[in-house]
Amino acid sequence: MLKQLGELASKALDELNKVSGLKEIRTWQTRYLGKKSSLTQILRSLATLPAEERREIGARANEIKATFEIELARKKKTLEKAKIATLVKQEALDITLPGYSISPGRLHPTTQTVREICSVFGNMGFQVVEGPDVEWDYYNFEALNIPKSHPARDMFATLWVDFETENGDKPMLLRTHTSPAQIRVMERTPPPIRAVIPGRVYRYEATDATHEWMLYQIEGLAVDKHITMADLKGTLFEFTRRLFGDKRKVRFRCDYFPFVEPGVELAIDCTACDGAGCRLCGNTGWLEILGAGMVHPGVLRRVNIDPKTYTGFAFGMGVERISMLRYGIDDIRLFYSNDLRFLKQF
Numbered sequence: 619m620l621k622q623l624g625e626l627a628s629k630a631l632d633e634l635n636k637v638s639g640l641k642e643i644r645t646w647q648t649r650y651l652g653k654k655s656s657l658t659q660i661l662r663s664l665a666t667l668p669a670e671e672r673r674e675i676g677a678r679a680n681e682i683k684a685t686f687e688i689e690l691a692r693k694k695k696t697l698e699k700a701k702i703a704t705l706v707k708q709e710a711l712d713i714t715l716p717g718y719s720i721s722p723g724r725l726h727p728t729t730q731t732v733r734e735i736c737s738v739f740g741n742m743g744f745q746v747v748e749g750p751d752v753e754w755d756y757y758n759f760e761a762l763n764i765p766k767s768h769p770a771r772d773m774f775a776t777l778w779v780d781f782e783t784e785n786g787d788k789p790m791l792l793r794t795h796t797s798p799a800q801i802r803v804m805e806r807t808p809p810p811i812r813a814v815i816p817g818r819v820y821r822y823e824a825t826d827a828t829h830e831w832m833l834y835q836i837e838g839l840a841v842d843k844h845i846t847m848a849d850l851k852g853t854l855f856e857f858t859r860r861l862f863g864d865k866r867k868v869r870f871r872c873d874y875f876p877f878v879e880p881g882v883e884l885a886i887d888c889t890a891c892d893g894a895g896c897r898l899c900g901n902t903g904w905l906e907i908l909g910a911g912m913v914h915p916g917v918l919r920r921v922n923i924d925p926k927t928y929t930g931f932a933f934g935m936g937v938e939r940i941s942m943l944r945y946g947i948d949d950i951r952l953f954y955s956n957d958l959r960f961l962k963q964f
């Protein structure tokens with residue numbers, strides 16, 4: 619039987635060598651590897667052979683089967699290559715036809731706006747830093763002149779993570795604004811400081827077209843000798859122009875934030891009606907885009923910066939609001955509801 623196997627192998631491989639078409643190759647495959655092929659028959663009948671013979675013949679038959687399979691695959695590849703080559707030669711196969719393009723995805727509109735804003739400030743000499751999303755009460759409130767039971771705490775509907783306990787655990791929360799990062803930057807960096815801090819903030823809030831419980835802010839901080847309100851105005855004026863275009867008018871008005879003095883609110887003339895008054899601006903002609911002010915001396919003192927030598931300004935803006943104004947988006951919930959019909963537009 620061994621001899622028979624040997625002959626079978628050389629005959630089959632010989633024939634395979636002569637095969638010149640893909641159809642023929644299938645015939646060969648059925649003949650030598652198919653269910654009715656002698657090789658399969660031999661492999662099937664192994665069980666009926668005496669143990670000694672079974673081992674020898676089984677090994678040889680399996681070896682031949684493996685060789686057949688390898689040679690068959692090799693032959694197929696060669697024939698396919700040859701076929702493509704002929705098709706190309708006959709120009710029946712147009713290899714210049716563009717393939718299906720792969721859709722590469724894109725950055726989320728918020729990420730795009732964050733990057734754009736950071737790059738505007740980056741070009742003005744600000745460096746981008748980050749702070750933690752989960753904060754101590756101290757950074758989010760205390761250090762920013764908002765002690766416990768101060769009414770200004772009501773400005774921020776807070777998501778608490780941990781309350782103060784008798785055994786000394788400190789209260790912890792999801793930061794309600796990026797301002798705590800001001801403190802962290804000042805604690806570890808001596809002036810001069812120029813920093814922008816993008817990140818998520820969280821509020822205990824019912825969602826509607828203008829409120830989300832999670833949103834992005836970008837904080838700005840500059841601390842140095844001789845920084846004045848004029849620097850604040852100049853910087854933010856330049857920022858709004860770079861982001862919203864040369865035509866925009868800018869308005870500063872007094873506002874209150876416990877950690878700045880004086881505090882201001884910045885508005886631009888409405889992007890939809892150019893200041894005439896419309897639904898977007900509530901008929902006022904103005905859109906508020908950020909809060910800002912001169913860093914409060916008490917805040918500076920707390921981080922060991924002498925307010926007699928140094929002054930600074932800070933600002934904070936909501937990223938989604940800015941995207942909404944720039945692109946005419948009328949519902950903040952669209953940003954994080956993951957609807958591709960919305961996201962694909964950016």
Ligand code: PHE
Pocket residue numbers: 794795796797875878909910911932933934935
């Ligand atoms: N943190 C303030 C807010 O979330 C914004 C702000 C930042 C105001 C810095 C003044 C200075 O409303």
